[in-house]
Amino acid sequence: MTEPLGMAESVQVVEVGPRDGLQNEATILAAEDKVRFIELAIAAGVRRVEAVSFVRPDAVPQMADAEKVMAQVSRRDDVSYIGLVLNRRGFQRALDSGVDEINLVLAASNSFNLRNQKATTDSLVAMVEEVLDLASSAGMPASVTIATAFGCPFEGEVPPDVVAGLVARASAAGAREIALADTIGVGVPRQVRELFDIARGLTDAPLRAHFHNTRNTGYANAVTALDIGVDILDSSIGGIGGCPFAPRATGNIATEDLVYTLDRSGYASGLSVPALVTAAEFVGKKLGKEVPSMVSKAGGFPRGAAS
Amino acid sequence: MTEPLGMAESVQVVEVGPRDGLQNEATILAAEDKVRFIELAIAAGVRRVEAVSFVRPDAVPQMADAEKVMAQVSRRDDVSYIGLVLNRRGFQRALDSGVDEINLVLAASNSFNLRNQKATTDSLVAMVEEVLDLASSAGMPASVTIATAFGCPFEGEVPPDVVAGLVARASAAGAREIALADTIGVGVPRQVRELFDIARGLTDAPLRAHFHNTRNTGYANAVTALDIGVDILDSSIGGIGGCPFAPRATGNIATEDLVYTLDRSGYASGLSVPALVTAAEFVGKKLGKEVPSMVSKAGGFPRGAAS
Numbered sequence: 001m002t003e004p005l006g007m008a009e010s011v012q013v014v015e016v017g018p019r020d021g022l023q024n025e026a027t028i029l030a031a032e033d034k035v036r037f038i039e040l041a042i043a044a045g046v047r048r049v050e051a052v053s054f055v056r057p058d059a060v061p062q063m064a065d066a067e068k069v070m071a072q073v074s075r076r077d078d079v080s081y082i083g084l085v086l087n088r089r090g091f092q093r094a095l096d097s098g099v100d101e102i103n104l105v106l107a108a109s110n111s112f113n114l115r116n117q118k119a120t121t122d123s124l125v126a127m128v129e130e131v132l133d134l135a136s137s138a139g140m141p142a143s144v145t146i147a148t149a150f151g152c153p154f155e156g157e158v159p160p161d162v163v164a165g166l167v168a169r170a171s172a173a174g175a176r177e178i179a180l181a182d183t184i185g186v187g188v189p190r191q192v193r194e195l196f197d198i199a200r201g202l203t204d205a206p207l208r209a210h211f212h213n214t215r216n217t218g219y220a221n222a223v224t225a226l227d228i229g230v231d232i233l234d235s236s237i238g239g240i241g242g243c244p245f246a247p248r249a250t251g252n253i254a255t256e257d258l259v260y261t262l263d264r265s266g267y268a269s270g271l272s273v274p275a276l277v278t279a280a281e282f283v284g285k286k287l288g289k290e291v292p293s294m295v296s297k298a299g300g301f302p303r304g305a306a307s
Numbered sequence: 308m309t310e311p312l313g314m315a316e317s318v319q320v321v322e323v324g325p326r327d328g329l330q331n332e333a334t335i336l337a338a339e340d341k342v343r344f345i346e347l348a349i350a351a352g353v354r355r356v357e358a359v360s361f362v363r364p365d366a367v368p369q370m371a372d373a374e375k376v377m378a379q380v381s382r383r384d385d386v387s388y389i390g391l392v393l394n395r396r397g398f399q400r401a402l403d404s405g406v407d408e409i410n411l412v413l414a415a416s417n418s419f420n421l422r423n424q425k426a427t428t429d430s431l432v433a434m435v436e437e438v439l440d441l442a443s444s445a446g447m448p449a450s451v452t453i454a455t456a457f458g459c460p461f462e463g464e465v466p467p468d469v470v471a472g473l474v475a476r477a478s479a480a481g482a483r484e485i486a487l488a489d490t491i492g493v494g495v496p497r498q499v500r501e502l503f504d505i506a507r508g509l510t511d512a513p514l515r516a517h518f519h520n521t522r523n524t525g526y527a528n529a530v531t532a533l534d535i536g537v538d539i540l541d542s543s544i545g546g547i548g549g550c551p552f553a554p555r556a557t558g559n560i561a562t563e564d565l566v567y568t569l570d571r572s573g574y575a576s577g578l579s580v581p582a583l584v585t586a587a588e589f590v591g592k593k594l595g596k597e598v599p600s601m602v603s604k605a606g607g608f609p610r611g612a613a614s
Contacts, residue, residue: 261496299553
């Protein structure tokens with residue numbers, strides 16, 4: 001395994017710890033700590049980061065200082081800051097804050113949309129279409145994430161046809177990238193193959209995969225996505241975050257654990273495991289908890305100096 | 308995903324919590340608790356269980372009461388009890404205790420064998436061959452596990468050729484099943500494909516896969532093994548156990564998390580996730596710790612009754 005692995009395939013890892021991770025943590029971080037977390041991620045090689053969301057501060061207190069965070073992060077030509085947006089008002093805030101791109105989110109489950117955004121899927125699709133139009137006019141790249149694509153805490157099974165319909169509409173409306181998200185961490189590799197195969201047949205937009213490790217399926221799902229050619233993956237440093245529907249459960253797949261597997265599998269991500277662990281230790285300290293990632297505890301592959 | 312998945316493929320899950328799991332836990336359980344743990348595993352559908360090891364009590368205090376445990380478990384025609392054996396003396400104890408089968412272990416790394424068994428790989432191969440002969444004469448089924456096949460804490464990379472040589476020798480010596488074990492949880496799916504492909508070419512014996520989740524690669528490795536037709540998998544209820552070479556790390560892949568994925572993927576294991584969680588909660592309580600499995604915290608797939 002020390003042999004050269006040949007020309008490495010590239011994988012783009014989108015760091016979502018500052019948004020999806022922190023958003024699901026009980027401890028609110030100061031803006032300067034969020035900025036430091038983002039800078040440590042960039043120092044570890046992150047070049048695309050979901051940094052903030054522009055949502056109602058009363059609904060998501062952790063993201064109340066989105067503008068402040070965006071005003072403080074260092075701007076670089078080689079780093080793209082993503083702002084999550086749920087509606088037209090959020091889009092305007094994202095535009096004013098100077099993010100490099102937006103990510104629109106709607107769920108495949110109507111019950112989830114009703115509870116999470118107080119709106120039906122149909123009305124959210126109309127909103128997504130409207131904001132994609134506005135983004136296009138403003139020259140702002142916009143991706144769309146389809147949440148609960150692998151299962152819903154309220155409805156259980158989500159029919160693949162429903163996911164397919166949303167992929168088709170997002171694509172027709174001009175999404176420049178479409179993500180399928182396992183919001184509550186119920187998905188398995190079989191579904192990854194099934195859903196991404198369907199999506200691939202419906203759009204030419206690049207596909208992104210977003211997995212949580214709530215039931216220990218997240219890394220298997222990520223490896224399966226790579227196997228079938230999905231080469232843009234979301235993850236969070238430290239595996240921070242959680243699941244509001246499973247209070248004792250953990251969050252996103254951890255960036256350092258994902259990159260450990262990528263490194264050992266011949267994929268090039270541009271990310272450094274030790275530097276990611278440094279960032280994970282920083283955010284764990286600020287959150288006052290041991291982060292769930294494993295490589296941060298076990299270390300990387302043994303160097304084999306001993307004996 | 309509620310549609311019938313067609314004829315389910317069968318997977319055999321070998322429960323190793325009572326041996327590999329407990330052996331790496333600091334808290335010593337009473338024999339009657341071990342027996343109760345095994346009975347709960349059987350109630351959850353386990354039909355093959357690595358129940359004990361016959362090793363030196365001073366080296367592995369948790370296994371000092373192996374004979375007592377074997378004397379107390381209920382014997383059933385449909386349940387096979389495996390005793391782990393490292394040498395001729397251990398084999399005699401296994402025979403006297405009435406286990407249904409033995410599992411012999413040697414590592415692919417010479418440094419690991421020197422530290423763990425105070426013997427070179429070559430001398431251990433000779434020992435394995437000798438015990439396989441004795442087992443054959445006694446009519447005792449014997450499998451061989453090749454430890455550190457995916458990496459060694461002392462040597463780092465383990466050349467696949469070395470693993471291949473051991474597979475060939477174990478096969479020639481009459482092992483009725485051969486396992487490749489990622490003893491320290493460093494393996495990735497790429498290695499699973501590589502090593503099992505090699506093994507498959509060298510033996511007609513059934514292959515078994517043994518993964519630890521030390522670096523969050525265990526479940527991806529298990530799914531990959533299934534993908535390439537390896538349908539015998541080791542796991543431990545609760546994911547109990549640990550890694551002596553990474554003190555803060557976790558143990559084997561958890562049976563309930565593995566079976567969650569199997570259930571959602573159309574594989575038939577005969578195991579019940581809720582009953583496995585009951586067993587995990589029992590052993591966690593006896594060990595005085597929260598077990599690392601995730602399904603025991605997050606619950607199974609949501610039923611979707613609400614909304």
